[in-house]
Amino acid sequence: MIKRIVLGMIMLTLLSSCVSKKIYNDLENKYTDLKKENRLIADENDELHKANAEFDSVNKALMAELDMVKADRAKLQADCTATSNNLKALQDSYAALERNSNDALENNMAKNRELLTQLDSKEKSLAAEQDRLNKLNAELASNTKRLNELESMIAAKDAAMKKLKDTLSKALNAFEGKGLTVEQKNGKVYVSMENKLLFQTGSWAVGSEGRRAVVEVGKVLAQNPDITVLIEGHTDNDKILGNIGGGIESNWDLSTKRATAIVNILAENAGIKKQNLTAAGRGEFAPILSNDSPEGKAKNRRIEIILTPKLDEISKMLNEF
Structure with a gap:
């Protein structure tokens, strides 16, 4: 009963708060920079594949x-x-x-x-x-x-990324069946967490169980300091109506705030290099299933932690050909 009262007070506080235009613009500018950085990383990966083909x-x-x-x-x-x-x-x-x-x-x-x-x-x-x-x-x-x-x-x-994937799978074994998956593809490791493990509807505050999962990921990342970490927030295509969550204006805004919340938890681990962390909001525009069903929407509402190895040495060698 006491927990419900406290939760209600917190929700009232969040609903009554208002994000200033300056903060919103700062977040929007940060989001634009992060989007550019993400595009540069994708372009670099394309250039590596192109150089290898050449x-x-x-x-x-x-x-x-x-x-x-x-x-x-x-x-x-x-x-x-x-x-x-x-x-x-x-x-x-x-x-x-x-x-x-x-x-x-x-x-x-x-x-x-x-x-x-x-x-x-x-x-x-x-x-x-x-x-x-x-x-x-x-x-x-x-x-x-x-x-x-x-x-x-x-x-x-x-081989190093496979070892990282196996280490993460073992560390996150307790969350199996709770909307968390770990897989390796395209030379990267993807940790996907559904919102049911992390957030309440319209909120970017991470729940206690979701926080434990993110902390476990952080422990593994602290042992791999040369890994670049991109945290992407994703939503379904339901539109943001009213003043949900204290001033969220769009799915872009919500997905960015959720990605940033995960970055903040990872940054609490002193062993993780902060310069390796990037938060990005993808909104509703990168679904993995159709949004025509409740099940599809649930899968699309997720956080993806994308782990990429440093490719400086490989890029240098390709440039020598």
């Missing part, structure tokens, strides 16, 4: 050029062999003609000189192609080594 294309082109050079080298070797055979035949003919005619001897000598010139030219061309082939082989070996290093780094990042 490297594959360059590598394939080098392999194709290497095959062409090998074919040209084989042709030059065949031409050289044929020329050498012709030279031998002409030398034999020269020896026979020398015995019979000085004029024929002069003609054969001229032909021999021409063939020797051709042979020398072929040998120089073959040497040049061999040198080019050696350079291509060296470049291919260097690129292959860097590709292997890049693949090893990516594999290590994936």
